Amino acid sequence: xxxxxxxxxxxxxxxxxxxxxxxxxxxxxxxxxxxxxxxxxxxxxxxxxxxxxxxxxxxxxxxxxxxxxxxxxxxxxxxxxxxxxxxxxxxxxxxxxxxxxxxxxxxxxxxxxxxxxxxxxxxxxxxxxxxxxxxxxxxxxxxxxxxxxxxxxxxxxxxxxxxxxxxxxxxxxxxxxxxxxxxxxxxxxxxxxxxxxxxxxxxxxxxxxxxxxxxxxxxxxxxxxxxxxxxxxxxxxxxxxxxxxxxxxxxxxxxxxxxxxxxxxxxxx
Amino acid sequence: xxxxxxxxxxxxxxxxxxxxxxxxxxxxxxxxxxxxxxxxxxxxxxxxxxxxxxxxxxxxxxxxxxxxxxxxxxxxxxxxxxxxxxxxxxxxxxxxxxxxxxxxxxxxxxxxxxxxxxxxxxxxxxxxxxxxxxxxxxxxxxxxxxxxxxxxxxxxxxxxxxxxxxxxxxxxxxxxxxxxxxxxxxxxxxxxxxxxxxxxxxxxxxxxxxxxxxxxxxxxxxxxxxxxxxxxxxxxxxxxxxxxxxx
Numbered sequence: 001x002x003x004x005x006x007x008x009x010x011x012x013x014x015x016x017x018x019x020x021x022x023x024x025x026x027x028x029x030x031x032x033x034x035x036x037x038x039x040x041x042x043x044x045x046x047x048x049x050x051x052x053x054x055x056x057x058x059x060x061x062x063x064x065x066x067x068x069x070x071x072x073x074x075x076x077x078x079x080x081x082x083x084x085x086x087x088x089x090x091x092x093x094x095x096x097x098x099x100x101x102x103x104x105x106x107x108x109x110x111x112x113x114x115x116x117x118x119x120x121x122x123x124x125x126x127x128x129x130x131x132x133x134x135x136x137x138x139x140x141x142x143x144x145x146x147x148x149x150x151x152x153x154x155x156x157x158x159x160x161x162x163x164x165x166x167x168x169x170x171x172x173x174x175x176x177x178x179x180x181x182x183x184x185x186x187x188x189x190x191x192x193x194x195x196x197x198x199x200x201x202x203x204x205x206x207x208x209x210x211x212x213x214x215x216x217x218x219x220x221x222x223x224x225x226x227x228x229x230x231x232x233x234x235x236x237x238x239x240x241x242x243x244x245x246x247x248x249x250x251x252x253x254x255x256x257x258x259x260x261x262x263x264x265x266x267x268x269x
Numbered sequence: 270x271x272x273x274x275x276x277x278x279x280x281x282x283x284x285x286x287x288x289x290x291x292x293x294x295x296x297x298x299x300x301x302x303x304x305x306x307x308x309x310x311x312x313x314x315x316x317x318x319x320x321x322x323x324x325x326x327x328x329x330x331x332x333x334x335x336x337x338x339x340x341x342x343x344x345x346x347x348x349x350x351x352x353x354x355x356x357x358x359x360x361x362x363x364x365x366x367x368x369x370x371x372x373x374x375x376x377x378x379x380x381x382x383x384x385x386x387x388x389x390x391x392x393x394x395x396x397x398x399x400x401x402x403x404x405x406x407x408x409x410x411x412x413x414x415x416x417x418x419x420x421x422x423x424x425x426x427x428x429x430x431x432x433x434x435x436x437x438x439x440x441x442x443x444x445x446x447x448x449x450x451x452x453x454x455x456x457x458x459x460x461x462x463x464x465x466x467x468x469x470x471x472x473x474x475x476x477x478x479x480x481x482x483x484x485x486x487x488x489x490x491x492x493x494x495x496x497x498x499x500x501x502x503x504x505x506x507x508x509x510x511x512x513x514x515x516x
Contacts, residue, residue, distance in 0.1 A: 153436065200450075
């Protein structure tokens, strides 16, 4: 059975696209045929993070409008042949998406793919709504600061009341917390919320903590999902997250500040 | 909002459409003997004449139609009016009853999705009823977290076993119990019941209110924050009491 995963947050700039790219790559590298869809119509970024921006011919909106087939629009990843990207249109806006159109594409993808990762735009409007509407699982990406946490909380409320599963009274969407841009040093100084603080407010299953890391920016700039940078702390954090999602037992890392080793690692980069 | 402003009226508008919620009693019928109905209505009304005088009611015909009762809306409304009540709508009627109602200028309401079950309205399927208000005065129980931006309205008591996030709003005509952290807004006795109370395990609320008397977070004394408390009205003043200190 295919699973649809939405990567969402409410707030912008917390790392949704980075996370979408990393976990899609992680799942594909584990041998699961995976598609990752950019729902941020008009502000597309996923193609850049995945390094396929120069191979975009058709996009999500073309497929919805019947101007291209799904197979024409899907771009095979250059690093992993189990991974496909469906880019967003840059020249349109969110109104170009329709609930039926999205549903049809997801139904078609479900026949071929094991995991479908939906990279949600920020906000709670149409694009974000459509990205989460058909989801089976939700990865809530949150930064350790109050406004991000509140927006995530709002998004959780929408997931539990406005999704297809909620409307049909089916089993609710499985929700997972991904705490990104985490810096134990700054938590210690009281400049950031701790893992416990965030979990206390959101009461959500923690799938993983992604440390604040230069490797994320480097990965974005070079168009390689950070999970491919196996030496980096963020890459390892995402690898752990994928493993945990697939049911493997991985102890949490990057929560305590005694990881001077990693800082040394990055000092040299 | 924006469509109004486009018209640029040269005088100030004298009317405005607003959305508002009302709690209206529903008169559910399970028989068609008008004499019995009239007797029982008058009997009920005599118990609390002030309450029933000119009380608006919506007539619910679901049950009676299921039992194949034949009810004439004109005759029925006459009986109800005679008992001092004001029928302001019907629901669950058949096509003929709906037509009759409209001829009498009585609106026809659709059957609320919250009570569309086949059996009596009380305990139905164990569905988690998100964000819907259930139209009976029994207790509403919610076990899922109430997230920022969600609003819950209970016509009776409201019991929440999970947390209420900041930015969420919970309202009840009766008491509110939160067996977890209360961070959002909580209003008990929202229709004016001054005896209503709020109970919570951990008070971090943005606003608390009983029968319209409220306190915002800033006005809540630090000594009582993060504690299990009960909140009630005493001589128009909102009292917040530590549940563990007092006996």
